[in-house]
Amino acid sequence: MKLATFLILIINVWVANAQDLNQTVAFANKLYEEKSYQNAMEAYKRALYFDAESNFATQIYPKVADCLYNIQDYRQATEYYELAYFSTEDQALKNQYLLKKISCFLIIQDYDYAEIEMLNLPEVLTDEESKEKIFYEAMLRFAKGEFPESKSAFSQIIEDSTIVNELFKKNDKISKISPRKAKILSIIMPGLGQLYVGDVKNGLNSFVLTTGLIALGLRSAILVSPLDAGISILPWFQRYYQGGYKKAEIIAVAKIQEKRYKVFNKLLDEVEKKQ
């Protein structure tokens, strides 16, 4: 009898506890469904604070993570997906959280961490999961400059192989642009490196500026004195000459990025068309 009453009491307390925590969680879930993510997150965090026995952690962590994902706080979202990952034993859920984490790391351009999470995924995946994985793989490999791997992943998603081939051929052409070459060209002749990567404005600008300074220096060396010319012109010449070839390199890198960005987004267009 004593044991029974004790048990009843315990269960009562537990049920009461569960119910009220449950109400809070249910309220948070309602907010979540209404896409009021900020408020939902606040309610979830409150529930987490009072959930001393961690009965709800498995359920709340992924929700908080999803809220953060939806309010575009991807960095913090990864932390909650991590918590969610370790709070569950269900492999399907674990995979889902890992995939979400990869997504977050890709969006915040943290490719190395995305790759680590990629390696954490198990060999055997469901169709849906492996589809998602291949998509991330395709983007990750492209971002890391491993184009053959990216190509094979993209061609698994995009059925029309001619488009993929065409876009990756375009992409291979971009690889021929060399920032080093641009720099050397601009060392030989100011502005040449910029012209080489197709930036006419900066090429002419650099050329006119440096040759102008040389002309000015020569003029004052002849008219006034070489020392005078050296003192007044040489520092400026050094600044813009050196600046010119360093900028040529920067412009080349940016040009490559810009072109890759375009190809990448065309690939994404194709993926989107398919969906």
Next chain:
Amino acid sequence: MRILFLLLISFSTIAQDLYNFENSKKYGDYLLKSGQYELAGKEFERLVYFTPESDTLKTQLLKSYRLSNQTNIGIFRTKQLYPDAQTIPFAPALEYAKLLMQNKDWENARTFWTNNQNFKPDDKTIFNTTSEIFNNDFKAARNSLENIQNKEFYVAEGYKTILEKETHKKSPALAGIMSAVVPGTGKAYSNNWKDGLVSLFFTAGMAFQSYRNFNKHGVNNYRGWLYGGIGFGFYLGNIYGSVKSTKDFNKKKINKLQHEASDIFNSYY
């Protein structure tokens, strides 16, 4: 026995409601302690709504607003919660005083604590001195501190040493004159001798170039005037810079003293 049981059960049910008074307070305190001031503000707003008579909760609410830098809302809410400023109890009144000081509303702050009935005279003196130190009026602060009754009050003692340190300041006017005579020396005077050296270099270099060009090409050539003009610009800039850097030097020193005062103030209030 059964009634006792039921009582126990119902009690436990109430105790576990996450939004009840106890739990909300617990959570609010946790939020405040863990630095989530904005969320704490929301929590205490709710608590104050349910128990409008509690001064502790109101104090916590105002504190949340102050720490989350929502100073204006905090001041506004105080006026709503306590329509009569004279009778605000000590704890919320202290919080309100801090809010007003944070808002740099020195005049209103002063009238507030002078008229409040729950502050002791020594408290008022300390508040006056603190606000004057924060407002960079050290002379008035010295005068205010004279009125302290309990001479062994450690806040007053601490303030005294701070006010004594304030006297060693540098003169911006002197720095300006020094730089006007020899460019760069004003900056050296304000402990920025490297900047001073660069200024001297720039001004002297331009002056030298100007002199050379006037000698070579005469007064009617633009070169001398060009270099001279730039040099004069550097010269004026240096005078301005010397005054400013001395002012900054003093400001930094005073700022440090203000922080010391703030530390003493917060260790007591």
Next chain:
Amino acid sequence: MKMKYIATSCLLLGLLLSKNDTSAQVGLYRNVLPDGNIKKEYTEAKNNQNEVQVLFSGLFLFYKTFFSSQDLTVCTFSPSCSEYGILAVKKFGMIKGGVMTMDRLTRCNGLTPQNYEIDKKTMLLKDEPGADNAVPVVSTIK
């Protein structure tokens, strides 16, 4: 009560699983790669109030487009000296702003970094015209 709990948790589980079906949105990944845009926009030269400001903004833009764009990045400050110049002229007028800029040019030597705060984004020293560098006192009260 317990039934309700079970029911809601079932509902939740269902929700979680159903979420799995919607495949990844492509739109989110448009900016996975850097877009290579290195063009800068100069907000300092906008919203001119009078002719003097228009003139100085023009000079500033001319300098930025044709000279600064070819330069080594040598200024130790954020905002840079030319940006400081235009801001100072706009805020304090031609004479005081000009004098302030001359002073700034001599300070741009990188020898006394201890006098300034560091802008963590650009890793340059922070120095805005007319800014009060003192740390606010009262707001730090806990």
